[in-house]
Amino acid sequence: QAQLVESGGGSVQAGGSLRLSCTASEYTDSSKCMAWFRQAPGKEREGVAAFNTALRSEHYADSMNGRFTISQDNAKNTLYLQMNSLKPEDTAVYYCAADSRLGPRIFCGLDNNNYNYWGQGTQVTVSS
Numbered sequence: 253q254a255q256l257v258e259s260g261g262g263s264v265q266a267g268g269s270l271r272l273s274c275t276a277s278e279y280t281d282s283s284k285c286m287a288w289f290r291q292a293p294g295k296e297r298e299g300v301a302a303f304n305t306a307l308r309s310e311h312y313a314d315s316m317n318g319r320f321t322i323s324q325d326n327a328k329n330t331l332y333l334q335m336n337s338l339k340p341e342d343t344a345v346y347y348c349a350a351d352s353r354l355g356p357r358i359f360c361g362l363d364n365n366n367y368n369y370w371g372q373g374t375q376v377t378v379s380s
Contacts, residue, residue: 255280256348261374268338272374274331274348280369281329283350285360287367288322288333290344299362301333311360338378345373
């Protein structure tokens with residue numbers, strides 16, 4: 253049984269918007285940090301945005317430039333990524349990740365080594 257499941261991907265034209273969702277299981281819904289990563293064809297996986305579930309603080313990769321917003325519902329079982337003003341270079345498979353390890357987290361970053369649960373990914377395609 254998957255611990256994280258992404259949805260909401262699809263194909264849009266440049267300038268359009270999508271909202272991705274990530275549903276957590278009982279094993280991951282108390283994670284200290286959750287994040288979105290993406291991997292484009294021929295490129296390494298890169299961090300997009302991270303969320304501290306206790307402090308409800310956000311951290312974004314510099315390249316997002318204010319176009320993306322990460323959030324979580326009050327029940328803390330669904331993570332969202334609102335993507336606006338999409339560009340062709342945003343085309344990638346987007347992955348949800350969770351850090352369920354014990355201990356406090358002051359800052360949730362985008363080092364993929366800090367995340368121990370991963371979803372299967374959802375495809376986002378942006379056409380010009």
